[in-house]
Amino acid sequence: MEHNVIYLGNNARACDYIHCHKDFNVTAVICQSKMINDELLTCCYVREIPIIEIKNHTNLSEQLNLASGTFDFVIMLSFGIMIREEILQSHTIYNIHPSYLPKYKGKNCTFYTIMAGEKEAGISLHKVTTGIDEGEIISRKTIPLYYWMGNIALWENLLEQVPNLLTDLNDYLSNNNYSTFINNNEHYFPPVDQSMLYITGAMPAKDIINLVRSQENYSGVKFAYNNTDHVIKKIKVSCLDKADLESYTINENIISEGSIPVGIILNDKYYLKLS
Numbered sequence: 555m556e557h558n559v560i561y562l563g564n565n566a567r568a569c570d571y572i573h574c575h576k577d578f579n580v581t582a583v584i585c586q587s588k589m590i591n592d593e594l595l596t597c598c599y600v601r602e603i604p605i606i607e608i609k610n611h612t613n614l615s616e617q618l619n620l621a622s623g624t625f626d627f628v629i630m631l632s633f634g635i636m637i638r639e640e641i642l643q644s645h646t647i648y649n650i651h652p653s654y655l656p657k658y659k660g661k662n663c664t665f666y667t668i669m670a671g672e673k674e675a676g677i678s679l680h681k682v683t684t685g686i687d688e689g690e691i692i693s694r695k696t697i698p699l700y701y702w703m704g705n706i707a708l709w710e711n712l713l714e715q716v717p718n719l720l721t722d723l724n725d726y727l728s729n730n731n732y733s734t735f736i737n738n739n740e741h742y743f744p745p746v747d748q749s750m751l752y753i754t755g756a757m758p759a760k761d762i763i764n765l766v767r768s769q770e771n772y773s774g775v776k777f778a779y780n781n782t783d784h785v786i787k788k789i790k791v792s793c794l795d796k797a798d799l800e801s802y803t804i805n806e807n808i809i810s811e812g813s814i815p816v817g818i819i820l821n822d823k824y825y826l827k828l829s
Contacts, residue, residue, distance in 0.1 A: 562630040566593035571716040577724040581625050647682040652712050654694050659687035660743040668768040675699040677712040679719040691735035693722035704770035752776045755807050755818050779815045792827040
């Protein structure tokens with residue numbers, strides 16, 4: 555049986571993974587106007603899927619009610635509006651969350667996963683309630699999280715598990731004896747704010763590296779040096795050749811070229827190369 559669904563969100567790959575699954579068909583995409591992007595628009599035009607722009611919860615409720623009878627349920631990923639009880643009373647919604655629930659709840663879960671130095675990352679599908687990333691867990695998958703994977707690669711690899719989550723969702727819908735996983739109201743992580751995106755020379759090397767990894771698809775991290783915020787987008791551990799340092803300035807463990815920080819000395823052999 556093919557399930558007709560509305561996709562809530564702005565992730566084009568997620569939308570197409572759902573639409574191309576043999577048991578699902580996306581009848582419409584609903585996305586906040588401020589989150590519309592070229593990839594999502596391209597996907598919708600290629601697949602001839604109507605895209606509906608909204609601004610708030612009231613718009614969402616109106617559009618879902620207008621579409622009533624044309625879809626079986628809603629699947630959500632990367633959607634920025636909290637779902638209220640009034641919608642859940644009329645419509646069933648499932649959310650795809652990029653963590654191994656109940657761990658790492660909240661919208662910046664991949665940031666916290668990378669910062670924790672995890673060797674695995676997860677993605678889950680759960681039934682939506684009014685609680686943040688709460689509700690019955692229907693499926694969850696894990697992938698390796700290698701050191702060379704930043705936030706972009708992490709998302710791409712997690713999204714590849716969406717078809718497997720959908721297969722489990724179809725099994726759940728067709729099998730009354732399907733075993734789900736218990737969720738809870740714990741393990742919530744707050745949104746990331748700008749103050750969390752600064753590095754210093756006193757931070758452990760792994761924290762600096764992980765912070766840069768977590769921001770590769772954003773605007774980088776900040777390094778406050780000489781009364782200026784410098785943007786750091788790339789980092790690696792490199793061998794320290796003291797002969798090469800003659801043209802640079804060293805202040806404590808910070809290597810700078812003029813007023814720009816280019817490295818952090820870790821010990822007498824290695825340093826963090828910043829760019």
